[in-house]
Amino acid sequence: MADEPGKVETVDGKAIAGYARRFSMTAASPERLAQPSADRGWRDRLFYRAFTFPALLVVAGTAVLPLALLLFWSLVDQRSGEATLRYYAQSLASPYFLRILLTTILMAAGVTVVSVMLALPMAYVLARHTLLRSILVPMISIPRMLPFVVVGYAMVLLLAPYTGVMNKALIAAGILSEPVFILFGWPGQAIAFGYAGVVIAIAILTGVFMTVDPQLEDAAVTLGAGRLEAALTVSMPLAAPGIVAAAALIFSTVVTSYAIPVMLNSRTPYMVSVLIYNNLYSLQERHLAYAQAIIVTALAIGVTTAAQIFLSRFGSRR
Amino acid sequence: MTGGEFQESGKAFGGSRGTRTRANLPGRFRTGIRIGRIALTAYVLLMLALLALPIVLVVVASFQGGMEVASRPDGWSLSAYEAIPTNYWDALWFTIRSAFWATICALVLAVPAAWGLVRGNLRERRFVSALVLLPDAVPSITLGIALLALFVPLGLSNSFAGITVALTVISLAMALRFTEALMGGVPEELEQAAVTMGASRVTALTTVVLPLLAPGLAIAALFVFVHNLVTFELLLFIAGPRATPISVQLFSDIVDRGVLPQAIAMSAILVYVGIAFHTLVAMTVGARYLAGSAMARKG
Structure with missing residues (x-):
């Protein structure tokens, strides 16, 4: 031989x-x-x-x-210059800060779940149809190359109470008798974040689904599984790491996002990044702002790391 | 079809005994497929409309010259574009210049680093990659505050140099990801051939590897440049009256003065830049490069 x-x-x-x-x-x-x-x-x-x-x-x-x-x-006192944990203790003991943090986390988690759910089928379709992908992906990715600020302008044009397109259309159609004020409250922010989140999620998940071999699904179908069942039980688990990674990215983006909360009325809900900015500039509590920035960073990185650890455990057990 | 049946067919696969193929599916399943296909098409169209609508509104409003989208378009005009004040153009030009220099700096740093990491097969390769990607992992707002804290004593905040340095550090993460992948695609044998014929390794890098990398590097530069144009949250803190990127300018205007026609026109110009970029990328490398996480970066 x-x-x-x-x-x-x-x-x-x-x-x-x-x-x-x-x-x-x-x-x-x-x-x-x-x-x-x-x-x-x-x-x-x-x-x-x-x-x-x-x-x-x-x-x-x-x-x-x-x-x-x-x-x-x-970790240093702003006035006396001594080492202190006071800023962390002050933040984490204050119900005000914790409530704001909780609001932010809830908003980010909700936006993440909804935008991933909305994006999943779209990403799946784009990954499986080459022609559709080459036409639609450049179109869908346009918002990714825009500053959040432009998305904010677009949301004002769409949702503003008296001048927004949506309110005018709904009133003209007789569905609403008076404009709804959703722009300058949590629904408006959630829609703006969701828009950005869906765009990110579609782009990442399309790439993820493209790495899953479509022949595996075909095999399941020849063995008697329905198309939908094959997609859910074969491709979805294989794409799970990518889905979790995309979710972690969206979550950490929303948690620390500043532009949209401020452009769409920074008061309700009061996001944690706005609080940090106000501590930094308006209240001149620089070191407190630093401590809060560290807390938020730890949260954002912690979620990403936890997702990775969870995935490696989950992956090895299967 | 239930999960139990699926598992059963899985067992059938182990025993090499096919139970049911697609051709002899009962009729109701085929109807299900048809309904599913219609629902899927409707969903794709709806998502497309929802994603395109806000962008379309910005463009339409920019040509109506008002502060809202008029229901009856009685005057299409360029008045909003003509009303763009000089400080907007200055801000745009400032952004283009600093984005350009940051892109150049990032690539000049990233190409040798990627070559050293890939060819040297260094033990600390993962550590170095992780370190360079650190600015991408940390939220922009935190990095922005941190850079502000460093730049104020150095006198770099509110200056062209400060903005360019900030853009360079965030671009470097992206540029290294690109160049590492590109470098992995160039066979080492080509360099070795040049070295056997007497070239030094640096000569091999500049005369063999760089020309091979050039097309990929051009695409990478384009990606990094456009991302630099639209970076906002990182720059918000170090920007000031003497150094205002366009995104920060638009942001402070909507916060201080509300929606202005000229700001909508400038937003529309940014939309055109985005469209031009995607057309260019789709024409040169194909749409598949736009999908996937390699290009993802936080706004």
Whole structure:
């Protein structure tokens, strides 16, 4: 078998792989240059490492250092300069801050669930139909390349009480007798967030479903499953990691979003990012704002990390 | 069809005994498929309409020159565009310049880093990637506050340099993701061939790898640039009267003065930029690059 590689090549997949490996080894062995990268010496590694230094330096200076300073100052008293946990204690003990945090979390969680649910079937259809995808995905992704601010303007044009298109249309159609004031309250913000969330979710989930082999579903269908059942029981579990990742991204975006709450009346609901901004600028409580920013960051990153841990557990057990 | 039946057919697969194929499905299932297809089409159309409507409203309102979308379009005009004040154009030009420089800086830093990480097969590769991606993982508002805290003593807040540095750090995360993937697609053998013929590894990088990467890098630069144009929450804190990106300008105007016709016109211009970008990407690399998480970034 080993003597005649020409024959072995045609037998089956494994033999071909073995043949290919032997072939590449004989070709590579005279040429010391082609040694695997893992065997490189420290001098070589230092050479390659040097190329990553500029990028690392910039990240250290403009991301790690500021974030470390933020953490440090949140642990230092603004007036006396002594080390203190007062800002964290003050935030976490205040029912006012906790209520705002809870409102924000509820809003973010609701928006995440609804936008993922709305986006799932759309992403599935786009992933399975190449023609539809090449036409629709560029159209759907346009809002992703717009600042949140433009989405805010669009929402005002759509939902404003007297001048908004929706209210005017519903009144003209006789469904409403007077305009509804949903824009400057939680429904308006939820719609604006949901719009942004659906756009993100469709883009990510389309990519996720494209990695799921459609033949697996076909196999389930030939074995007697319905189309819908095959999609729900075969493709959906395979796409679960992507779905959780998209949900975590939307959640952390909404929790820390600032533009939409302020543009659409920053009072009800009072989102935590608005509170941080007011502490920073209006109330001049900088270190308190830093501490609250750290708390929110910990929440956002915690949700993402928890999603990943949950997925790795869930994935290994299956 | 119930889950039990599905499991049964799963068992049938193990015993290589097919129970029921699609051709001999009972009639009600085929009706179900038809109803499902109609419902799906209706849902896709509805979602499309809902997603397109707000954007369409901005464009329509910008041509009506008012502060709302008029039901009877009696005057299509460019008056709103003509009314765009110079400070809007200044803000747009400021954004374009800083986005451009940030893109260049990010790519200049990311290409060597990606080469070192991929070719050097460094042990700390995952750590370095995670560190560079840190600005993407941290919420923009936190990074913005942190940069403000650092920039105020340095005198970098409210300046062109400060905005550009902030954009560079967020672009670098994206640029490294792109370049690492691109670099993985260039076979190492090509470089080795150049080295056996006497080129140094750096010469091999600049004369062999870079030309191969160039088309991909151009696309990456386009993505990073457009993302820089629309970044808002990161820049809100370090922006000021002397350094105002267009998104911050539009934001402070709607907060202070409400919806203005010229602001709607400027929003519409940003929509056109977005459309132009997508057309360009769809024509050069195809729509599938727009799907997937590699391009996702928080606004």
